[in-house]
């Protein structure tokens with residue numbers, strides 16, 4: 001609130017000519033209105049709090065160039081267009097500006113509705129800006145992400161192992177990288193190893209290295225991934241997929257801080273912080289005898305569980321805007337925002353592939369979208385929220401899709417991402433394996 005008791009909102013940059021009652025209405029509501037025209041040099045402060053109005057009602061094309069410049073220079077700003085029958089909407093320059101706007105108002109201007117749109121746009125811009133400033137890699141404002149960020153700050157200074165759990169695509173590797181960056185080891189290497197994608201016969205040599213002549217193809221000495229992270233951090237992703245013999249050697253390394261390259265009896269001391277990530281239930285794997293209990297306790301000293309995207313409320317929207325922004329920075333595209341139906345569909349969808357799936361869908365939608373706003377079809381999401389929405393009424397279709405995804409993912413891991421083997425075991429064609437991977441946003445990793 002300011003001295004007069006009215007709420008102080010952000011700043012509206014108005015390209016064009018507001019009527020006196022419009023300008024007054026905005027100021028009364030707490031907005032600071034700045035008029036811009038072709039000659040105005042706009043100096044933006046960092047962060048949100050700014051909404052731009054492209055007033056195209058009077059057919060006055062003087063400031064079109066300045067608008068375009070601002071759109072290009074500051075792609076994250078929210079734009080709203082005011083149009084009338086006089087607006088030359090087919091003119092390429094005007095068309096491009098209209099494509100960049102998230103909301104449109106025609107004459108006569110409905111002031112209360114404009115004020116509501118301004119608040120919405122400002123709120124989202126602010127939240128996106130705030131959400132990416134604290135830990136830039138970790139976008140989100142939900143309690144889930146706040147709790148995660150607090151744990152990351154607590155765990156970072158320590159050298160203890162960290163076990164990171166959570167469904168596929170929730171951001172386990174992102175969390176590990178943040179831990180490394182915040183630690184005293186930040187300038188040393190961070191090495192992520194996907195244990196599930198290592199060929200079975202090479203797991204030991206990939207992790208611990210080998211001496212020349214240790215096996216047929218070992219024509220030269222090679223250091224392993226753990227040694228290559230010396231002084232830094234190693235992330236053992238999908239640690240549950242490590243075969244037993246590698247588990248035994250890893251345990252020894254964790255206990256004694258020394259490793260032996262394959263084909264050598266020489267112990268080598270290596271100072272590395274070990275982090276492990278898994279989407280599987282390691283406790284169950286221990287019970288089933290597939291994972292060494294002593295290794296489990298060695299890895300599970302500090303624990304981070306990252307909940308799925310569907311439990312993070314509005315984060316889905318923040319992340320979607322962020323991914324779209326990143327995409328636009330790299331590639332020209334018409335899409336600048338999302339239709340409200342698309343946002344509703346995103347909130348209702350259960351995101352089995354989590355943040356990775358969201359990023360992939362947004363990128364694809366940005367390519368597909370023909371207008372300024374991405375719609376539900378561009379995202380290839382179900383229109384009917386009920387189909388995926390309320391977890392209590394999850395339909396048979398969702399269970400089927402989820403089971404299909406799990407089956408393919410598990411088989412791919414078991415076959416160490418060998419497509420032909422996976423197709424043979426599931427009794428489907430290789431083409432179908434590829435199609436299903438695409439459908440369920442599963443990554444086909446190569447070692």
Ligand SMILES: Nc1ncnc2c1ncn2[C@@H]1O[C@H](COP(=O)(O)OP(=O)(O)OP(=O)(O)O)[C@@H](O)[C@H]1O
Nearest residue numbers: 137138139167168169170171172173174279355356
């Ligand atoms: N909070 C976040 N903010 C921004 N991007 C994120 C966030 N969480 C995840 N991502 C992005 O989502 C994608 C998947 O993240 P990541 O690889 O860390 O997931 P994961 O849990 O390790 O997946 P997997 O189990 O398949 O190895 C990456 O592109 C990552 O940058």
